[in-house]
Amino acid sequence: MTKTFQGRVIVPGTAKAEALVSHGGFNTLASYQMALMFGDKEVKCGDQNNPDLYHKSMFRKALCLPETIGSTTGGMVLYSACALDKQPACMLFSKTIDSLAASGAILAANWTEANMPVVDELGQEFLDYVKDGMMITIAEDGLVTVEG
Amino acid sequence: MAKVMKTLVMYGDTFHADRLVPITSDYGHTVISFGIGAMQPVYELYDELLKAGAVSTQQFSADPRPLDKNVPSNPLQDLVFKIMYKEQERYEKQLRQFGIINDEAYTCTNYLPEVGNTPKKGDILSWAESSAVVFANSVLGARCNRNSGIIELMGSIAGLVPEFGFLTDDGRKADYIVEIKTRRKPEAQLLGSAIGMHVMEKVPYVVGLDQWIGDELNDDAIAYLKDFGAATASNGSVGLYHIENLTPEAKESGRSLLREDAKVYVVDDAELERVKESYPVIWKNKDAKPKLCFMGCPHMTLKQLKDWTVRIEALLKTSGRKRVAIPTVFTASPGVMKEFAKTEYAKRLKETGVIVSYICPLMYMNNPLCKIMPVITSSNKLRTYTSARYYTEDEIALKITGLA
Numbered sequence: 001m002t003k004t005f006q007g008r009v010i011v012p013g014t015a016k017a018e019a020l021v022s023h024g025g026f027n028t029l030a031s032y033q034m035a036l037m038f039g040d041k042e043v044k045c046g047d048q049n050n051p052d053l054y055h056k057s058m059f060r061k062a063l064c065l066p067e068t069i070g071s072t073t074g075g076m077v078l079y080s081a082c083a084l085d086k087q088p089a090c091m092l093f094s095k096t097i098d099s100l101a102a103s104g105a106i107l108a109a110n111w112t113e114a115n116m117p118v119v120d121e122l123g124q125e126f127l128d129y130v131k132d133g134m135m136i137t138i139a140e141d142g143l144v145t146v147e148g
Numbered sequence: 149m150a151k152v153m154k155t156l157v158m159y160g161d162t163f164h165a166d167r168l169v170p171i172t173s174d175y176g177h178t179v180i181s182f183g184i185g186a187m188q189p190v191y192e193l194y195d196e197l198l199k200a201g202a203v204s205t206q207q208f209s210a211d212p213r214p215l216d217k218n219v220p221s222n223p224l225q226d227l228v229f230k231i232m233y234k235e236q237e238r239y240e241k242q243l244r245q246f247g248i249i250n251d252e253a254y255t256c257t258n259y260l261p262e263v264g265n266t267p268k269k270g271d272i273l274s275w276a277e278s279s280a281v282v283f284a285n286s287v288l289g290a291r292c293n294r295n296s297g298i299i300e301l302m303g304s305i306a307g308l309v310p311e312f313g314f315l316t317d318d319g320r321k322a323d324y325i326v327e328i329k330t331r332r333k334p335e336a337q338l339l340g341s342a343i344g345m346h347v348m349e350k351v352p353y354v355v356g357l358d359q360w361i362g363d364e365l366n367d368d369a370i371a372y373l374k375d376f377g378a379a380t381a382s383n384g385s386v387g388l389y390h391i392e393n394l395t396p397e398a399k400e401s402g403r404s405l406l407r408e409d410a411k412v413y414v415v416d417d418a419e420l421e422r423v424k425e426s427y428p429v430i431w432k433n434k435d436a437k438p439k440l441c442f443m444g445c446p447h448m449t450l451k452q453l454k455d456w457t458v459r460i461e462a463l464l465k466t467s468g469r470k471r472v473a474i475p476t477v478f479t480a481s482p483g484v485m486k487e488f489a490k491t492e493y494a495k496r497l498k499e500t501g502v503i504v505s506y507i508c509p510l511m512y513m514n515n516p517l518c519k520i521m522p523v524i525t526s527s528n529k530l531r532t533y534t535s536a537r538y539y540t541e542d543e544i545a546l547k548i549t550g551l552a
Contacts, residue, residue, distance in 0.1 A: 010162055025348055025385065030533050033514065036186040037232070048428050049532060067349060069385040070532065072179045072276035075296025076190060083189030098349055098385060099313065102162045103296030110155045111193055 002147050005126040009142040010097055011109045013117030017089030019134045019146070020061035022052045023127065025069030028100065031058065032077045036086065043086045062136035063088040066127060068101040078104025082114035090138055093120035094127040119144060149202055152302045159299060160310025168308040169315065172272045173290065175249060175265040176208030176304040177258050179276035179297040182511055183235030184214070190298065191235055194242045197305065204247040205307040209258040209265045211277055212447065212479070214511030218503055220440060220475050225517045232515060246301065254506065255481030257374065257447040259283055262483035269396055272315060274303030278385075279378035279446045279529065285388040287365065287373050289396040291315045294349075294387040314388050320397065322353035322390055322406045329416045333360040335540045336372045337528040339415065340379025342423040346413050349385040353406055358393040367451040369394065375527075378446045382529040430535050436522040441472075441548050442509040442536065444479030445527035453480060453488050453504070457497040463549035464500060471501035473550035474524070482506050502548075510534060 030047035034040070035058075045053035068074055078101065081087045091105065097120040105118040119142045126144070130136070134148035156168060180190065197203075214233050221229065249265070256277055258265040267273055269289035275281050276295045284290040293313045295303065303309045313319040324347045328334065334357075343352050361369050373391070380386035390398040390405055397405060443456070456478065464470065478497075480488065485504055488494050497504065509525070512518055513534035523536040524544060531538040539547065546552035 027532070033186075033533070034516075037184065037514065038516070039186075048430050048535075067385070069348060070278070070382055072278045072281065072294055072300075073297045076180060076187070076298050079193075079298060080187050080189045083192075084186075097162065099159075099163070099294045100296045100385070102159060103299040106155055106158045106162070107296075107298055110151060110158070112189070 002145060003129060005122045005144045005146070007092070007119035007122040007142045007144055010102060010118040010120055011105050011116065012140055013115050014138055014140055015062065015090040015117050016135065016137045017060055017062040019064050019130050019132060019136050020053065020056060020058060021127070021130055021132055022050055022065040024050055024052065025067055026050070026065040027070035028068050028074035028077050028104065029071040032081055036077070036080060036084065058088055059086065060089045062090050062092060064092045064127060064130050066094045067098045072100060074100035075103030075107060079107040079112070082108035082116055083112045085114065087114050087116045090117045092122055092136070092144060094122050094124055096120055149200065152202060152305055155302055156306055156308065156310060160312060163310065163312035165310035165312040167311055169272055169311045171206065171274050171303065171307055171309060173267040174206065176204060176206050176300065177265060177275040177277055177280055178208055178210045178301055181211035181254055181508065182214045183233055183237065183239030185232060185234050188235070191239055191242065193298070198242065198245050202305045203245065204301065204304040206304055207247045207249045208304055209249055209253040209255065209263065210243060211254065211256050212506055212508035213254045214508055216505045216507040219477050219505050219507050219512060225515055228515050228517050252482035255447050255483070256280055257449070257481050259288065260449060260481065260484060262450060262487050263481050264483070272309060274300050274309045276300035278381035279374070282377040282381045282387055282389065283374055285314055286377060286390065286395050287370065294385065320388060321351065323347065323350035323410055324352040325406060325410050325412050326352045326354045327412065327414045328354060328356035329414055330420065331417055334415070334420060336375040337379045337526060338420050338424055338540065340376040341383040341528045342415055342420055343413070344380035344382070344384025344386050345423065347384060347386060349387070351388050351390070352386065353390045353392065353398065353403070353410070355392045357391050361394070363393040365394065367449065371449045371452050374446055374449065379528040382532050427531060427538055429537055431522050431537060432520070438474050438524040438547065439521045440523045441474050441476040441544060442479065442523060442525045442527065442530060443476070443544065445509050445525065445530040447484065448478055448480045450484050450487055453478060453484070453497070454491065454493045457493040459545055460500045460502065460549060461496060463545055463551060467550045469550050472548045474548045476501070476548045477503045477505050479505050479507055479509055
């Protein structure tokens with residue numbers, strides 16, 4: 001079964017990747033700090049407060065989330081993840097993107113070579129529908145196709 | 149410089165900002181205070197900016213330093229610290245080039261009078277550090293978005309920030325009314341956590357808290373709101389809260405700050421207990437005896453250091469001990485530490501065995517050899533980002549004095 005969702009493009013690009021879904025706020029610092037610090041190739045999520053993602057690999061996944069939360073180092077961490085080629089394949093927000101995630105995504109788009117399309121405002125229905133492992137395709141115009 | 153402006157414009161466009169507006173505060177504040185190997189791309193980017201002559205148009209403070217030899221650590225942990233923070237010297241040099249205020253301007257409580265980076269009501273800021281931003285917005289009535297590290301420095305370099313969110317009157321309206329219905333004064337860090345987890349990035353208008361912390365922004369209320377705000381910002385992503393009859397905008401405008409469709413969240417003792425019980429304990433041995441206690445994330449105020457001195461002395465008297473039962477570190481800004489050192493309390497606290505440090509406990513706990521240690525804290529921010537286990541201040545007081 002295939003379903004499509006139209007979002008708003010924050011960072012343009014295309015991607016195809018498996019979904020990894022966080023139903024709660026994604027804490028960028030808590031999720032990435034250990035993986036970046038110790039060069040974890042799988043980039044496993046280190047956020048003990050996120051039962052959806054804790055210990056799961058985030059590397060090259062289509063990260064589906066409502067928003068990011070937590071420390072204002074979040075954008076810097078996301079920028080560093082991109083600069084070190086440890087970023088997710090794309091980030092898909094059900095809500096309007098928050099200022100920290102936007103900072104990280106925009107810094108990465110302007111100051112690194114990383115390709116990490118970012119789409120927001122996909123709606124709660126998107127987050128209710130998408131499950132871990134489903135195949136996600138993003139088009140340039142922010143159309144997100146979910147298969148599975 | 150053009151690339152800096154492009155980044156700021158894109159940032160503003162994302163949030164439908166119509167324009168960039170000048171920063172009006174005397175000082176900036178950056179969240180990045182650590183020279184950590186894993187963040188190499190940040191220092192490379194900063195080298196690029198410095199090479200292009202893009203320095204800050206205003207002086208700024210920075211978050212706390214990651215290392216202090218006064219904080220207990222063993223030789224192996226020291227070795228890991230040395231490797232982890234190998235870029236510290238390089239980074240501090242970069243900060244000096246960009247325009248950090250001075251060598252003591254490293255703290256997350258830059259807004260306290262002893263530090264001196266205290267914006268005025270209505271000032272436009274380019275700050276990052278979630279606990280400082282939420283304090284500046286809520287308690288001081290300044291205007292700052294929850295900027296990220298790097299972006300905040302780019303704002304200070306340009307002298308401009310995009311006008312959206314908390315910089316606008318509409319962005320400062322409350323989305324939630326939070327009713328406090330507890331039978332005793334709620335623990336600041338626990339209440340902040342509950343509200344942060346519930347409202348996430350929204351603006352809460354809190355009613356009923358003034359009955360517990362008063363209607364005046366005195367030293368006790370400021371310390372309470374500092375800790376409360378840090379928990380709302382780290383356990384959720386709150387950037388502004390209003391406390392009825394207490395914080396400046398709530399005092400001025402009252403419930404007219406509430407949006408028409410504001411939702412209601414009731415916090416009672418059972419709700420606080422539920423939240424506390426929901427915290428995962430990730431210690432390998434959940435019954436392990438704590439090896440270290442950190443208090444002061446965010447950094448403690450002068451009044452907190454004095455109050456805790458008295459409290460520990462009294463409890464040690466009860467327990468029949470002369471010194472704390474668990475190695476304990478109180479953290480505060482260099483400015484507060486300097487003022488505290490001038491008081492009689494400093495000697496008394498030292499005699500209890502408590503160490504006072506300017507360190508960032510979070511940076512200490514990032515060391516994997518520290519992470520595996522059973523560390524306790526009353527900070528919900530530290531709990532969120534590390535393996536430190538949360539206890540209320542009352543519980544901590546009993547534990548460190550050997551009464552529990």
